[in-house]
Amino acid sequence: MTTSSSFSRRNFLAGLGASALALPATGFANSFDNDQYLAQLAAQKRELFGQDRKLGIALVGLGSYATNQLAPGLQQTQYCRLAGIVTGTPAKAEQWMQKYNIPKQNVYDYKTFDRIADNRDIDVVYVVLPNSMHAEYVIRAAQAGKHVICEKPLAIMPKECQDMIDACKKANRQLAVGYRLHYEPFTREVMRLGQEKVFGKVKFVEASDGFRIGDPTQWRLKKAMAGGGPLMDVGIYAIQGARYVTGLEPVSVTAQFGPKTDLQKFKEVEETLFWQFQFPGGVVSNSTTSYAAGVERLYASCENGWFELSPAFGYGPLKGRTSKGPIEQPIVHHQANHMDNICKVLLNNETLPDHITGQEGLRDVRLMQAIYQAAETGRRIDLKA
């Protein structure tokens, strides 16, 4: 990860000129006042851009995440607002128009989507479709002249990621990945603890994310749409965690599939997967991802202590502790905080920090494919920088 300098807490807290929102300094209790926080953001925003300027976001794909996380989050954002929707289901369009007061001219289906180019209400397209559809819609959005946020994983294969990055570059638009934790305060704090070696050098990371999946008909269990199983869905957080607490890129990986206990449900994708990264300097990590068992933890063992988030990757609130005591940070709405931080950069005509861009998405997709290769071959896979 090349983010250690651009991504330090110092920059994070440097105030209005920095790329990240000036969240309150460390030491906040978990009884943090969210209203006060939002009022501070609003004041900053007025100072920078005037009262009314918010970027208009169109959500593409109105599934669970758009419905239950992004749309509610967009009711709290200071730098962006829910301006449009793209859906193939007329009944959903009707519901959303009413609920969120979206004008008919900002509603598209997948055929009419490209006309979004002419819509000045829409500045940013947020692609929330199944993984296999990310590339097409990111590229079409860029070609329509919009900035793009794309849910993770950026795509299934590295080639698609590169095509998406190239398309955005060609259109002179920016591409962000839905890594909502990169601006989340507990996560920022463990990035700082690890990358600034607060407990000495990180020696070992245990990072795991899994849950017991329900509905056996969902697209996450279809290889063609998801590209894989829990690794693609939540294991990617464990990859991210090991990378962002060490601030390092792995140099090799071993991996092992767990057994399938439900052959029907897991006909197409893995049920459980383990992998071990080696990083420069002999730093190691061990990870588990699963659709059969709940697990959610990011633990770092350092030369002079340890720190941990558990829960580490869910929608929050996260919870953390160190060998010296609890981690106390403000609790924010992850998705609102994420979109606000991205849109503040865009409004400011600045460049998104590397750790949130398509390049970062490409890194994880490469690693996920290497993990699958390691598990399939039983061999250690060397990773190119």
Place this chain on the structure above:
Amino acid sequence: MTTSSSFSRRNFLAGLGASALALPATGFANSFDNDQYLAQLAAQKRELFGQDRKLGIALVGLGSYATNQLAPGLQQTQYCRLAGIVTGTPAKAEQWMQKYNIPKQNVYDYKTFDRIADNRDIDVVYVVLPNSMHAEYVIRAAQAGKHVICEKPLAIMPKECQDMIDACKKANRQLAVGYRLHYEPFTREVMRLGQEKVFGKVKFVEASDGFRIGDPTQWRLKKAMAGGGPLMDVGIYAIQGARYVTGLEPVSVTAQFGPKTDLQKFKEVEETLFWQFQFPGGVVSNSTTSYAAGVERLYASCENGWFELSPAFGYGPLKGRTSKGPIEQPIVHHQANHMDNICKVLLNNETLPDHITGQEGLRDVRLMQAIYQAAETGRRIDLKA
């Protein structure tokens, strides 16, 4: 593990006739009154065996564990007492005789050790020597007509374990392993939670134990004496943990060595090791052991919740929580509690439960050798029941 029935909390708490000491029932706060606990044990013991009858234990090898854990523990025990010592260092013999009021005739060196056969003060020999010496001294102790407790790992190779088991059987003496956690209340509680399926079936276990080793000259880093690195020393606890919360024996294992970051210190043994067990029914575990990083946790993900000990394996106090709240149990002196439970069985002329015997030690030694084989070959190793 064939212990689920003999080893349930019900039996554990069934009172004086059961093989385990009748510890207080669940729900005790951590402010548990140790004095009251000891007084209860003493009262039970008087009732069973009369005031003065305690088994005499001789410690063989007066290293750190004997000095700092076992001897102080033996000042708290109700069913046994520190009666003798075996040491090759005359200055240590002098110190211990004075400190613990040990008569000269109960002090042996490694040449005179076998004369312990004639010493009626000594009922039990506790072997606390380096791993490579366990077999010889266990067998000599049995041949001298003594019951034996042997530190874990029981030995380095399965053949040695079998020889030890056979020698004790032939001498009609009992052989226990220094698995001090098998009677520890937090550990008993997680055995119960897992084996009695309190949160449903255990699906996944993450069990890890490691620490940053100091003195590079110690025997634990010499392959001939230790038989291996952190796996033999503390990784064995993670193996035990995965087995005793599931109540199952693994059917296959994969394993991977971590890199060596200190080639001098880790010239002969591994620095870090990862392994993954598969158990019957698709239950899986993932583990890390290391001499380079501190980690100590036993986490079980179940169908309807989870439970965790962290710290899970150290000398205490352990600490536990579940998806429903904290685990509250009495805090005991691990070693005193362990020796008392073993000696109560011996005093009672009962048979030690399987989970604490040489057979259990042999199981772990077989698994450790399979883990090394898996790491060395890169292959999944099938385990015979």
